[in-house]
Amino acid sequence: MRVVVLDTGELDIALALGVTPIAATTPYQVGNFPDYLPLEGIELISLGVVQEPDLERLMTLKPDLILGSRLRHGRLYPLLSSIAPTVFTDKVGATWADNVRLFAKALNRENTAEALLNKIDHHCQQILAEYEIKGRPELSIVRSLQTHIRLYLPDSFIGSVMARCGLQRPSSQSGPGFARRLRSPEQIDLLDGDIVLLSEYSPKQGSLARRWQRTPFWSRLEGHLYKIDDSYWMLGIGPLAVEHILDDLEQIIHDYPIN
Amino acid sequence: MTILSTERSLFFLLIALLTLPPAILLAGEHGYSAMSLLSLLRGDTTSISDMDYLVLTELRLPRLFAGLLVGAALGCAGCLLQRMTANPLASPGLLGLNQGAALGLVCLIISPLPFLPLYAFIAALSGAFLAMVLVFGVVRITTGAIAAENLLLFGALLSTLFGALTTVALILDQHALDAIRFWLAGSLSLIERSQIGPLAALVLTGLILAVFSTRSLQLLESGHDTARGLGANPRTILIMVSAIILILTATSVAVSGPILFIGLIVPHLARLWIGERILDQLLGSTLLGALLLPLADFAVFLLDSDDRIPPGVALAILGVPWFMWLVKRRYRNQ
Amino acid sequence: MSIRLTPTFCLGLLLPILALCMLNGSIDTLPLFMEQQQRQLMMQIITELRLPRVIVAALVGAGLGMAGLLLQTLSGNRLADPSIIGVNQGAALAVVLGILIMPEMPPQWLPLLGVAGGLTSVIALWRLCRGTPPIALILMGVGLSSLLGALIGCLLILSETQQLAMVMTWLSGSFASTNHSTLVSTLVWSSVLLPASWLLCQRLGPLLLDPLSSRMLGARTGAIEGLCLLMACALGAVAVAASGTLGFVGLLAPHLARLLHPPHPERLALPVLIYGALLTMLADLLGRSLFAPVQLPAGLMLAMLGVPVFILLLLWQQRIRG
Structure with a gap:
């Protein structure tokens, strides 16, 4: 075909x-x-x-x-x-x-699709089990663009993956909507969570997070910071991207200390 | 209209300018209390929280100063442009200078060069220079005179061209989308403290040069022949004043993107309130520009604390009706 | 310089370019023609994809050229163009607002919204400018379009709707989605409006006189002015509905016509129609073939090529005048 x-x-x-x-x-x-x-x-x-x-x-x-x-x-x-x-x-x-x-x-290919989605859900459950053991840390998802920083909310692709796994988000990122834009580091507290996942969109053209990192505001972040790959966390929007994201998440939650 | 002497009006403006920064810092839901600011001035940092102190020194104050400087630069440039072209409808924004400078920045963003302040200034300057040469050169050559209507229409055409070039750049390479959009909208929100020093130096140089150029401009206004008779070269004067306008425009666009309409509104207010004399209008425009931009910036910040609306929008909503009124008044009796 | 506009000249200009636009595109059609089994595919590409596109581009271009001629005569300024007095920005603002308010709206409605927006902005402008000479209308149009542009920019920044990125491409004037139904509706509208605007051009004489002498001749300039503006709007609206917002045709076509033909508005109408059609067809051809497979909207090609060409035209005009 x-x-x-x-x-x-x-x-x-x-x-x-x-x-x-x-x-x-x-x-x-x-x-x-x-x-x-x-x-x-x-x-x-x-x-x-x-x-x-x-x-x-x-x-x-x-x-x-x-x-x-x-x-x-x-x-x-x-x-x-x-x-x-x-x-x-x-x-x-x-x-x-x-x-x-x-x-x-x-x-x-309906059978392939069901198998694929079942595999993803199974992987999600494994992650959730480990996640419960670690005391349900809140995951903040931050994407740094050239002149603003975006927090992804539940109606976005990445938000839906988090919800499918049952992972908890900080209260600043659990309301309805697609994403929230930030320009000023005085709002840096909105970025915080127990785990902060930072993705940079094409940092060659500049990344606002790197500018914020040079300011004293950055030290206010208390969560564990992980860099994630923009190409599948943000740009890719399909099951292959989800599988890569879940692999990353498994590793990140595995590394997170027990509270 | 109440008649105040020029000196008194300028004095009032200066007072307003001095009270503006504390007023802006005190107002709004994120405002600081007067007591804590006073104790800060005495060197006591315990009166406000660490976060508030950081926000004040790293964000609020640099942004306020940048607003003052950019507003002053654009007001002054607008006044010079209107006097030089002898036309009340001219302004750097409507002639495409701001957008030319912004296009220069866009080229820098998609080029492999890093986006450093020095490069940004050079890129903005060359863009604005290109726009100015194109607009004035083409209108001059093709119509034999520098008529305001033609300058404006050609400026609008040029802005369309710059817009098209930017869209093509975006279609071919979307990586810079966010940065380009930001630099085309014009905003004070990415100002850093380290930028204020060079910005102040350039703007103040431009302003001082502008003040010195008023005598030559006055000669020019009395007619090219008179100017020549008094030993001045009209062409040199035009080039000198254009250079000052370019420096002021490019400096402000390089830190804040194109902020339109300030260069249009402010010189008119200055002429109405301060006076017709070039020096008076120039000083008035500079002071008023410095007042208006931080106010517009603060107003949109109050409306949207996520800081997404560019102050240029507020100024356009204010400035366009003003521009239309000017057009209507100018042409009503014809 | 003036070339007599004989039927042979017109056909000699139109036919080769029409053929060029039909036979060229992002893929080379001639090799396909050689192979027997590919011939049907080639015919399909030409009739399904290129034919509607090329014809609609020609009609839209002719209409916009005419709109430009009318506006320029009306304002007495040769730099006037429908795209810089706020028609395009008005259309764009209406479409952006429509998408924000009703995200579920079927995409076929966008042209209607665009037309409504463009018309609203021009009518508002017309009412604002009562009692002022036409050049004031053009200047206020420039102001209005920068205000509307600022508002569009603001909406784009405030909304997170992905749909808008796509809309912006359409708004820069593209014939990519032209299909047979677009062709039919554009044909119907153009067959009414183009002859009507041609007739209107035959009545433009009084507008060129100064107000006093035209009043002495008893001409009703007010009515003609209103008709001109209405016609320019209607032509612009048809263009927006078919292809989004295209600029510069209305500027370039009349200038080319004035350069090459005797500059009487009555006799300019036909060349303006032809040059408008030619320019738009060529811009569309360049946009779809120059960087293939990347397709650039015709409106962008027009703006990028239009400004340099326009400057050259002005300089050339200057040299001819001495």
């Missing part, structure tokens, strides 16, 4: 279901897929950037199925569905598990 995916989330899901797409768009720098995806030896044809996929190239590939999301490519649906059967999820991010089931149905 010749499958084309229109975004990284769909690419992650297809690969996790054992389907190798023939073409995909690249979200970041041209021709740059997130590092965590197992793409060695796979020849993926680039369809350009996510905002405007190259439809002519898509058509010459004569795909059997196009996977995408209404959120990103809703306006292109009439054209895409005239090229090949097109399956769109409604949203991306927190709905990743539903998206896996939807695409599995389209790819005829």
Whole structure:
């Protein structure tokens, strides 16, 4: 089956279901897929950037199925569905598990999908067991961008993974919503938790957290600080990313001292 | 209108400027109590908590000073530009100078060079310079005169071009998205204490040069021939004043991004309240700019304590109706 | 310099460029043509993807060129363009607000919202500018568009909606989502508006006179001014609905026409339509083929190429005038 995916989330899901797409768009720098995806030896044809996929190239590939999301490519649906059967999820991010089931149905891999989700849930339970032993430390998830710092709330992808595992978040990060932006280090207390997971988005262009680290405010953080990989914690939004995240979490919670 | 003498108005402005910083520090829900600030001044650091002390010295005060300096620089640059072009509608923002400087910063962000203050200043200066040369050069060459309408329209075109270039950069490389958005919006929230020294030095130099240039500008306003008769070279004066405008604009954009409309509103207020003479208007614009920007910054900070709204938005909401009123008044009787 | 606009000249200009746009794109169609079994695929690419795109681009470009000509004649300033007086920003603000208030809204509604926003901002501007000469309207438009731009920037910063990133690409003027239904609706609207605007151009003479002499001739300049503005808005709205916000066509097409043809507004209408169509088709072609597979929106290509080309045009005009 010749499958084309229109975004990284769909690419992650297809690969996790054992389907190798023939073409995909690249979200970041041209021709740059997130590092965590197992793409060695796979020849993926680039369809350009996510905002405007190259439809002519898509058509010459004569795909059997196009996977995408209404959120990103809703306006292109009439054209895409005239090229090949097109399956769109409604949203991306927190709905990743539903998206896996939807695409599995389209790819005829429903059993693979259930096995995959069961494996993830099983892994979650193992982590939760260890987590209970460690006295349920609160996990703060912080992403540093170039000019602001983002705290991820339950409606985000990473928030949904935390909730699925039953891990506890600091009260500053458990209200409804997608994310909260911070600009000023006077709000540094909102970052704190028993465990602080810090991810940096493309630090080559600068990272606000590094500026904050040079100020006396940073010393107010009391939690254990762990650096996490932005490519699967934040950029990747699919089951493969979740598996990597769970591996990291297992290690982090294992290293955390018993209270 | 009440008639105050120029000296008295300037004096009142100065008093207002001196009372503004303590007022801003005291006001709002995050404000400090007057007693604790007074004891801090006496060197007693026990009166407020460590956190409050840090916030005051690392964040509030640098931001306040940056607001004062940037506001003064933009007010002064706006006044010089309006006098130089003999046009009340001109301002660095509407002519695309601010956006040119911001484009320079965007180029620096996506280039492999690190984003250091010195590089930022050079990038902003070259961007603003490019914009100024383009706007004035093209309008001058193609229409034979520097008519305000054409300057404004061409400035608007140039801003569109800069916007398009930035969007292309974003489509091709999204890594810098956040930084670019920030630098295009204009904000005082990333000011660091170490930046204040160089900023103050550059802005004060620019302001002093501006004060010295008022005599030459006055010559220019009496007509190019008169100026030449009095032994001055109009071209040299124009280049000198443009250089001062560029330094002031680029310095402020390099620390805060483009903050529009201050350079438009402030010179008018200064002319109304202080006086028509160039030196009076220039001093008035500088002082008023220094007052207005920290106030706008403080106002948006009160509205949104997460500090996401750029002060430029507040100034645009204030400045655009003002600009429209000016246009209407200028053209009503034609 | 002036070239007579004979039918041969028009066709000789339009047809090769039309063919160029149909046969070129992100993939090279000619090799496909050689292989028997690929020929059907090539025809599919041309009829399904390129044909609607190219025709809509031509119609939108012609309309925007005309809107620019009307606004420039109306304001007496050759730098006026619908995109810098707030039509685009008004459309953009309405779309951004719509998405924030109703995130579940089907994407087909976005053009409608855009049209409503653009029209609202222009009507507001028109009412604000009563009793002032048209150049004041253009200047106030510049002010209005920077205010609306500031508000859009503010909304983008305050919201965490991912959808908006996509909207911004569409708002920079793209024909990527053009399909057969877009083609039909644009065709219907353009077949009414383009001839009507051409007729309107034949009545522009009195606007070029000074107010006193036109009053003595008994011309109702007020009515014509209103009609011009309405027509420019309607043409701009059709463009926004089809392709988002495109700038610079309204500026470049009239300038090209004035350079190459006798500068009477009555006789400029046809060349402006043709040059507007050509410029937009070419910008779209460059956007989809230059960096393929990366697709750049036509509006960005127009802005990037438009400003340098415009400056060159101005300089050239200056040299001709001496």
